[in-house]
Amino acid sequence: MPSPLGHALAGLAVGVLAAGPRALVRALDPPAARRPIDTALLALLPFAALGALPDIDLLFGVHSMYTHSVGAVLIVLAVARVVTGGWRWALAAALAYASHILLDWLGHDTTAPIGVMALWPFTPGFYQSDLHLFLPISRRYWVQGFLAHNLTAVAREVLVIGPLAFFAYWRLTHVAGKRM
Numbered sequence: 001m002p003s004p005l006g007h008a009l010a011g012l013a014v015g016v017l018a019a020g021p022r023a024l025v026r027a028l029d030p031p032a033a034r035r036p037i038d039t040a041l042l043a044l045l046p047f048a049a050l051g052a053l054p055d056i057d058l059l060f061g062v063h064s065m066y067t068h069s070v071g072a073v074l075i076v077l078a079v080a081r082v083v084t085g086g087w088r089w090a091l092a093a094a095l096a097y098a099s100h101i102l103l104d105w106l107g108h109d110t111t112a113p114i115g116v117m118a119l120w121p122f123t124p125g126f127y128q129s130d131l132h133l134f135l136p137i138s139r140r141y142w143v144q145g146f147l148a149h150n151l152t153a154v155a156r157e158v159l160v161i162g163p164l165a166f167f168a169y170w171r172l173t174h175v176a177g178k179r180m
């Protein structure tokens with residue numbers, strides 16, 4: 001399963017592109033004094049956080065279960081609708097969160113239970129694709145090769161997701177720059 005960095009990159013790319021860079025910059029209404037790069041960071045940080053959020057379940061010993069499900073995505077959608085007052089932001093937030101589940105499903109899980117409980121509460125099964133697009137991140141720091149393995153895994157994530165994340169960032173700074 002991907003690292004927090006890979007998840008954050010996917011979350012910000014999906015969230016920013018779903019919400020629309022123009023609408024995001026307009027909603028933030030950047031003052032002329034603010035640099036475009038700061039406006040871009042303000043817009044993409046919440047989506048990056050949402051992309052990494054499901055792994056908070058590691059703290060509670062129920063990894064890859066309830067927070068990695070369509071049920072959790074619907075909860076994020078409802079909460080974001082209430083907090084932001086608009087369906088556009090709510091949908092973008094829910095998609096940024098859902099990108100985490102997709103990435104984990106595409107990844108390679110080596111710790112039981114294998115896969116993610118993606119369709120909870122409808123069915124409690126665990127799912128994982130056969131693609132193994134992302135390498136598993138090791139948390140066994142005492143094992144030899146731990147660092148090299150994880151660096152390889154993160155490099156692959158940046159190669160696959162980085163271009164889309166960079167495109168979202170570039171669009172934000174471009175749009176924000178034109179408003180100055």
Ligand SMILES: [Zn+2]
Nearest residue numbers: 001054055104
């Ligand atoms: Zn996860």
